[in-house]
Amino acid sequence: MSNQKALAAALAELDRNPEQSVAVRERGHCVVLAGPGSGKTKTLTTAMARALVQDVVDPRGVACITYNNECAIELETRLARLGIHASERSFIGTVHSFALTQVITPYARCIPGLLPAEFRVADTAERRSAVEIAYRAVFGEDQFNPHDRWGFAEEKRRREVNRALPAWRGENPELAQFIEAYEAELRRCGLIDFDDMPLIAFRMIESHAWIRDALRARFPILFVDEYQDLGHALHELVLLLCFEGGMRLFAVGDADQSIYGFTGANPELLQSLLARPGVREVRLRFNYRSGAKIIRASLGALGEERDYRGLDDAPEGDLAFWTVKGGHDAQAGAIAASILPKLLARHPHEEVAVLYRAAWLGDKVAAALDEHAIPYVRTDGNALIKRSSRLARFVESCAAWVAGGWREADPPYTRLLGQALALVFGGRASDSEEQAVSRQLIAFLRSGIGAGENAHAWLQRFSRELLASWRQVARNPQQEWEVLAELISRTNPAQDKDMALNIFAGRIEGSGRVSLSTLHSAKGREFDAVILFGMNAGDIPSNRDKKSTGSLREARRLFYVGVTRPRKELAIVFQEGNHSPWIAELSRRSKGNL
Numbered sequence: 355m356s357n358q359k360a361l362a363a364a365l366a367e368l369d370r371n372p373e374q375s376v377a378v379r380e381r382g383h384c385v386v387l388a389g390p391g392s393g394k395t396k397t398l399t400t401a402m403a404r405a406l407v408q409d410v411v412d413p414r415g416v417a418c419i420t421y422n423n424e425c426a427i428e429l430e431t432r433l434a435r436l437g438i439h440a441s442e443r444s445f446i447g448t449v450h451s452f453a454l455t456q457v458i459t460p461y462a463r464c465i466p467g468l469l470p471a472e473f474r475v476a477d478t479a480e481r482r483s484a485v486e487i488a489y490r491a492v493f494g495e496d497q498f499n500p501h502d503r504w505g506f507a508e509e510k511r512r513r514e515v516n517r518a519l520p521a522w523r524g525e526n527p528e529l530a531q532f533i534e535a536y537e538a539e540l541r542r543c544g545l546i547d548f549d550d551m552p553l554i555a556f557r558m559i560e561s562h563a564w565i566r567d568a569l570r571a572r573f574p575i576l577f578v579d580e581y582q583d584l585g586h587a588l589h590e591l592v593l594l595l596c597f598e599g600g601m602r603l604f605a606v607g608d609a610d611q612s613i614y615g616f617t618g619a620n621p622e623l624l625q626s627l628l629a630r631p632g633v634r635e636v637r638l639r640f641n642y643r644s645g646a647k648i649i650r651a652s653l654g655a656l657g658e659e660r661d662y663r664g665l666d667d668a669p670e671g672d673l674a675f676w677t678v679k680g681g682h683d684a685q686a687g688a689i690a691a692s693i694l695p696k697l698l699a700r701h702p703h704e705e706v707a708v709l710y711r712a713a714w715l716g717d718k719v720a721a722a723l724d725e726h727a728i729p730y731v732r733t734d735g736n737a738l739i740k741r742s743s744r745l746a747r748f749v750e751s752c753a754a755w756v757a758g759g760w761r762e763a764d765p766p767y768t769r770l771l772g773q774a775l776a777l778v779f780g781g782r783a784s785d786s787e788e789q790a791v792s793r794q795l796i797a798f799l800r801s802g803i804g805a806g807e808n809a810h811a812w813l814q815r816f817s818r819e820l821l822a823s824w825r826q827v828a829r830n831p832q833q834e835w836e837v838l839a840e841l842i843s844r845t846n847p848a849q850d851k852d853m854a855l856n857i858f859a860g861r862i863e864g865s866g867r868v869s870l871s872t873l874h875s876a877k878g879r880e881f882d883a884v885i886l887f888g889m890n891a892g893d894i895p896s897n898r899d900k901k902s903t904g905s906l907r908e909a910r911r912l913f914y915v916g917v918t919r920p921r922k923e924l925a926i927v928f929q930e931g932n933h934s935p936w937i938a939e940l941s942r943r944s945k946g947n948l
C-alpha cells in the first residue's frame with residue numbers, strides 16, 4: 355500500500371473515535387492522556403504520518419522520541435505499516451540517540467571547548483574508573499565504597515538538569531563536586547556517558563538559540579511517546595524546544611504506566627505539560643485491546659478507580675489462575691508442559707508472550723521451553739540478541755536476509771544499508787562512504803546465501819569481513835562492537851551452543867516464536883495471550899519494593915502493565931499458597947462490574 359493509501363485507511367479508522375480524530379488533526383501543541391490499549395500509540399503514529407504527508411514539506415521532517423530502544427522498535431514497526439521509515443525526514447529513536455545524533459554530533463564541534471574533538475561514549479570499565487578517581491579527588495581515601503555514593507550522585511545528576519539554579523550547590527554541595535569531578539575525568543579521557551547525552555544537549559540548546567532554530571528548521575514537530583517514562587532532562591529539553599524554540603509538540607502518555615522511577619522518570623512531568631499555554635488536552639476513553647473481564651482485572655491490579663471501558667461488542671476475554679506446587683523452576687516447567695501448549699492450540703506462537711520481572715527468571719522459562727522444543731524470542735538482558743542493541747538487531751536482520759529473506763525483500767536491503775550507515779557513521783555519510791559500505795555489505799550478504807554455514811562461523815566471518823574494516827572508518831561516538839564478540843562466544847560450538855543460521859535469525863519455517871519478555875520490556879506491546887510467570891508473594895512486590903511507598907506503587911504499576919498486555923487471554927502463574935497479595939483484588943474485580 356502507498357503512504358497515501360495507508361494513511362487514508364488509518365485516518366478513516368480513527369475518525370470513528372471523535373477524540374482520536376481531533377488529536378490526529380491538531381495543528382498546535384497536543385497532549386494525549388489515556389489508559390492502556392486506548393490507541394495512544396496508534397494516534398501518535400497516524401498523526402506523525404499525517405504531518406509528514408500533509409503539513410511538513412520536504413526536506414523538513416519530524417522527530418519522534420521515546421524512552422528506550424524497545425519502544426523505539428515498536429514505533430518503527432508501526433510506522434513502517436504506514437509507509438514511514440527512519441530517514442533524513444523522520445528521526446525515530448530514544449531521547450539519548452536524539453541528543454547524540456541530532457544535537458551533539460552535528461553541533462558540538464561548533465562550540466569551542468565543549469567536548470574533545472574525537473569524543474566517544476564510555477564503556478562500563480571507563481565509567482567505573484572515572485567514579486573512583488573523582489571520589490578520591492573529592493572525598494580522599496575513606497572507608498566508603500565510591501560506587502555506593504555514586505548511586506546518590508547519579509540521582510541528583512538526573513534530577514537537577516539546570517545547574518545554574520541555586521539548588522545545584524545549595525543542597526549537598528559535595529555531591530555536586532563529585533559529579534563535576536567525574537565528568538571532568540571523563541572529558542580528560544575524551545569520553546561522555548549515557549546520562550551526559552540529554553544534559554549536554556540541553557545545555558547546548560539553552561545557551562545557543564541558533565541550535566534551537568536549526569532543530570526547528572529541520573523538525574518543526576516533535577512527537578513523544580510514553581512521556582511518563584522520560585526523566586527531567588528530556589522534559590527540560592521538550593520545554594526548551596517546544597515552548598521557547600517554537601517546535602510543535604505532540605505527546606502521549608499514561609501516568610499509571612510509569613515504571614522507570616529508578617532512572618529518574620517522574621509521571622508528574624506529563625501532567626505539568628497541561629498547564630502550559632496553548633496545549634490541547636485529549637483524553638481517550640475506550641480500551642480497544644482487551645476484553646471486559648481483563649479490563650476489570652486490570653483495575654484490580656492497579657488498585658485504583660479509572661473510568662475505562664471496553665468496546666460493547668468485544669468478547670469478555672479469559673482469565674485463568676494457575677497454581678503450581680513448587681518454586682520458579684516448577685512454575686516454568688508447568689508453563690512449558692501444560693499452559694503454553696493449551697494457548698498455542700488457540701493462538702499463533704508470535705501472539706503469545708510469557709512475562710516476568712527479571713532476566714534470570716527468563717533463563718528458567720527459556721530452559722523449560724528448550725526442553726519442550728517450543729521456539730521463542732527473548733526480550734530481556736540475558737537474550738542472545740539484545741533487543742536494546744542496534745548492532746545486535748542489525749546482525750539478526752542480516753542473518754534473516756541471508757537465511758531466505760532476500761527472496762521477498764524481508765528485510766529490504768535498503769533498510770539493512772540504512773542501519774549499517776547509522777552504525778558506522780551515526781547516520782551522516784558522504785556518497786562515497788555510502789557506496790563503500792554498500793559494496794562490502796552486499797558482497798558479504800551474498801556470500802552467505804546457500805553456504806550452509808551455522809551461526810558461529812557466519813558471525814566470525816561477519817566480524818572479519820565487515821566489522822574489521824568498518825571499525826577503522828567509524829565516526830559514530832556510540833560504538834558497541836563488543837556485542838559481536840559476545841554473540842560469537844555465546845554461539846560457541848565447543849560448548850554446544852551453535853545453531854543453524856535460520857534459527858539464529860528467527861526464520862523458522864511454518865512457525866513463529868513465543869515472546870519471552872520482562873514486564874518492563876513488554877510495555878507498549880500487545881499479544882492475544884499473555885502468561886504472567888512468578889506472580890508469587892515476595893516476588894511482586896519484593897522486599898526491595900516495600901522499602902518505600904513510591905517503590906511499592908511503582909511495582910504495582912509494573913504488575914498493571916503486565917495485566918494490560920493481552921487482547922484475549924491472561925494466565926497468571928504462582929506458587930500454591932504463596933500468591934502475590936495483589937492477585938486477590940484482581941480476581942475479585944474481574945468477577946464484578948467495572
Ligand SMILES: Nc1ncnc2c1ncn2[C@@H]1O[C@H](COP(=O)(O)OP(=O)(O)OP(=O)(O)O)[C@@H](O)[C@H]1O
Nearest residue numbers: 367368371389390391392393394395396642643878
Ligand atoms: N480507533 C480505533 N479503532 C480500532 N482499533 C483501534 C483504534 N485505536 C486503537 N486501536 C487498536 O487498539 C490497540 C491498542 O492501541 P495502542 O497500542 O495504540 O494503545 P496504547 O494506548 O498505546 O496502549 P498501551 O498504553 O497499553 O501501550 C491496537 O491493537 C490498536 O490497533
